[in-house]
Amino acid sequence: MINHAEIDTMAASLSQALDEKLGLRHGTLARRAQKAGRRLPKRVRRQILDIAEAQKIAGNQHLARQLDGDALRTSHTKAMAHLKSIDPRDRRIGAILGSAGGLVFNLILLVLALAVIWAVAQR
Numbered sequence: 001m002i003n004h005a006e007i008d009t010m011a012a013s014l015s016q017a018l019d020e021k022l023g024l025r026h027g028t029l030a031r032r033a034q035k036a037g038r039r040l041p042k043r044v045r046r047q048i049l050d051i052a053e054a055q056k057i058a059g060n061q062h063l064a065r066q067l068d069g070d071a072l073r074t075s076h077t078k079a080m081a082h083l084k085s086i087d088p089r090d091r092r093i094g095a096i097l098g099s100a101g102g103l104v105f106n107l108i109l110l111v112l113a114l115a116v117i118w119a120v121a122q123r
Contacts, residue, residue, distance in 0.1 A: 002069030004058040010076040011055045014048055017083040030050065043083045047075035 011029050014059045022039055024032040030052035035047050039046075054072050058064045 001065060002054075002058075002067055002072055004064065006069075007051065007055050007058045007067075007072065010051050010072065013053060014076065014079060017080060018048075020086055021083050023088070028062070029055065033038040041082070043080050047079040050075050051079070 015032065018029075018032045018036065024035055027035065030049055033040070033048040033052065035056060036045060036062050045059075054067050057067060083121055
């Protein structure tokens with residue numbers, strides 16, 4: 001059996017990791033996991049949601065007996081391992097480079113379109 005304090009500790013560490021690695025600062029743990037969306041793999045999101053659900057259930061002593069402590073500890077360990085592997089600086093650089101790449105591509109298309117228009121106008 002797992003106690004309420006241990007589940008709260010797991011949830012707090014996941015919340016802190018989501019804040020540090022993905023910039024998700026507001027809302028409950030479940031809301032943060034949903035807000036992360038595609039930035040987290042489905043299995044990691046599911047593990048975080050399992051812990052958030054267990055946190056709600058742990059408030060009731062009778063329902064808390066049904067929680068599988070080993071599964072929750074495993075979920076926490078795996079989710080934390082994934083979150084620790086995320087590099088926020090690398091994510092920012094990737095986003096900037098992705099935006100810059102799209103902008104450069106659009107500028108190239110614009111220059112080509114202007115060159116075609118200019119060539120047609122010269123005839």
